[in-house]
Amino acid sequence: MKAVTKHAAMDDDNDRLPVTVMNFYTSCSKEWPSLGIVQVVYVLIIFMAGVVLGLTGSAHLMQYLTHDELFQQPHPLVRDSCRPGLGSGDCQGLESLIRPPSRQVHNMSDDELLWRASMVPMKEECPFERKPKVAFMFLTKGSLPLLPLWEEFFRRHRKELYSIYVHTPPGYELDVSVTSPFYDRQIPSQEVEWGAINMVDGERRLLANALLDFSNERFVLLSESCIPVYDFARVYDYLINSEHSFVQSYDDPSGNGRGRYRWGMRPDIKLSQWRKGSQWFEINRRVAIKIVSDTKYLSIFRMHCKPPCYPDEHYVPTYLNMFSGSLNSNRSLTWVDWSKGGPHPAKYEGVNITENFISLIRNNGTNCVYNNKLTSVCYLFARKFAPSALEPLLNLTSSLMRF
Template sequence: MKVPRVWQRGSKDMTAMPHPRHRTAKKPMWIIVLLSIVCVSLIGAYVYPPRRYSTCYFFASSVCTPFKDWLPAVTRRELTDEEVFSSVVIRDLLSMPMPVSKNPKIAFMFLTPGSLPFEKLWEKFLQGHEGRYSIYIHASREKPVHSSPLFVGREIRSEKVVWGRVSMVDAEKRLLGNALLDIDNQFFVLLSDSCIPLHTFDYIYNYLMGTNVSFIDSFLDPGPHGSGRYSIEMFPEIEHRDFRKGAQWFAITRRHAILIMSDNLYYRKFKLYCKPTVGRNCIADEHYLPTLFKRTVTSTPCILNGRKRPCFLFARKFYPDAVNNLLKLFPSYTSA
C-alpha cells in the first residue's frame, strides 16, 4: 500500500508558470461604420437640403415642414363662458374709436405709502404746462404732507396696500378709475414716490401724445421667480406659456386703461392663485398686467434707430435726501 507523503515545496521545486496573455479586444467595426454613415447623412442634410423643403433642424422648437402632414390635427379648446364674454368685450373695445379731446393731458398717477419726497422736482418739471397734465395720488399708509402747491388736494380715496398681494393691483386700478373720469386724460403714467422724470415736460408730452401704443414691461422669465410662479389653477384661461413678468410701472393709452378696468376674468385668476407664499411666491403686480396684455393685444419691443432698446422716460429708486442734488442737476440732465 502506498503511503501518502506530504512535503513542503521549496523554491527549487517550483516551476515557472507562464503569464496569461492579454488579448487585444477587437474593435466593433460595425459601430464605427454605422456612426460614420449617420454623420455623413446629417452633414449632407444640412448642406444639401431638399429643394421642396427647408433645412430640418432636429433641435428646433417648431415642427419640420415634411413631418407636419404626419401629425394629428390640433383641436382648438372650447372656450368657457367667461372667456367668450371677455373676448367679445376686449375685441369691441380694441376696435371702437376713442373720444377725441381738444386738450389732451397726461395723467401722472403716484402710488406711494405717504408723502412724495420729490414734489419740488416734479413742480419744476410741471411749471408752465398747466392744463396739459393731471395729478392723482394714492397714499396707502398716511396722509401726505406736501411741499408743492401743485400736489395739494390731489389725493384719491386710498386703501391699505400689502406688498406682493393683489391689493397693489387694486390700487393701480383705483388710480386708473379716477383718472379716466377726466375725458381729457389720454395717457396714464404710473409712478412711485421714488420716481423722477428723465426729460423735459415737452419731450415726454410729445413723445407720448405722438404714439398710439402703450409701454408695459413684459418678458418671459423661465426661472423660479418667473414662470416658476405659475399655478396650474390658472388653467385653462391662462396657460403656462402665456405667463409673463415685468415691472408694474407703465405708460398706457386711454384705450388700454379702459381694457384694464373692464377685465375681470384674468384679474380673478390672479386674485385667487397669485400670492406671496412659501415655494412659488407669486407677486401679483409683477405678473398680472404683463400676462393680461400678452393674452389680449399684440406686443412689440421698443425700437430706436432700427435696434431694440428700452424706452425710458422716468427713473426710480432715488433716496429722498438726493432731492437737492437732483434739483441742481435737473436742467442739465433733462436737456441732454
C-alpha cells in the same frame, strides 16, 4: 179640406204681418213731433252744462300756470333745467359730462368707480375739441420726498396737458401749498401691501380715477422714488405720439418667472401665456379701459397668485400678452438697476447724483423700438432715488434736465 184650411191659416198670418209693421211705423210717426222736442232740449242742457264746467276748470287752472307754461312748455328732459334764471350747474349740457372732476374726493366704492370708468363712447369722433393729456399716477407709501423736483418738472406747463393722481395710505394727507400742481390731487385710497393683490387694486384705482377725465390719453404709473430724466415737453411728445403702450412683458423660464405660475389658473390662463414684467408701466387709454374692465382674470389672480407669486409683476404683463399684445411695445420707460441682485433694485443717494450719472441713464448704450423705428431714447423715468438725492437733482434741473 183640412189642408186647405191649414194653408188658409198660414196665408192669414202672412197677411197680418205687414199690417202689424205698418201700424208700428204709423204709431211712431204720429208720436215723433213730441219726442223730438224732448231730445233736443235734453241735448242742449247737457251741452250748456259741459261749457260751464269747462270754463270753470280753465279759470282754476290759470291760477297755477303762467302763459309761458301753457303755450311755450320746453321738453321736460332737455330744456326744463336750462331755462333763464337757473344756475348753469342745473343745466345738463355736454360740458357737465366731459368736464373732469374739480376735486378727486368722491364716495364711490371700488366696484362703482371701476364700472363708471369702464364706460366708453362708441362714437370715435368727439363733438368737442379734445387736447390729449398725460395722467401721472403716483402709488406711494406716504409722503413724496422728491415732490419739489416734480413741481419743477410741471411748473412752466399748462394744466391742459397733464393730470396728477396720488394714491397714499388711507388717512394720510399730502402737505402741499395751494399753488402746487399736487394740491388736492389725492384720490380715495385703501391699504396696499408689497407683493399682495391689493397692490394691483391700487393701480386699477388710480387708472379708474384718471379715466374719469375724458382728455387723459396716456397713463404713467410712478412711485415716490421715481424721477423724470427729461423735461416735460420731451416726455409729453414721446408719449402722446407713440403708437404703443409701454409694459414690460416677457417669458422668464426661471423659477422667478414660470416657477410662479399656478396650475389652478388653467384653463383660463395657460403657462404659455404667463408673463413677467416691471410694475411701473405707461399705457394708452384703450389699454387702461381694458384693465379696469376686467373681473374674470383678476379674480383668478386673487385666488391663486400669492407669494412667491407677486401679482404686481405678473397680472398686467400677462393680461396684455393675452388680449392686447399688438398694442404693447414689451418694454418699460422706467430705468431700474437690478445689477446688485435681490428682491429690490438699487437705491441711489445724494452722493451718487452727478450730471454724468443722469446722462448715462439717458444714453446707456442700448437701442429700442419706437413707432417701428430704432431709437436711443428708451427711458423717460428712473428709480429708486432716496430723499437725499433731492438737492443734487434740483441743481441739475436748469442745466441738464432743462426744467
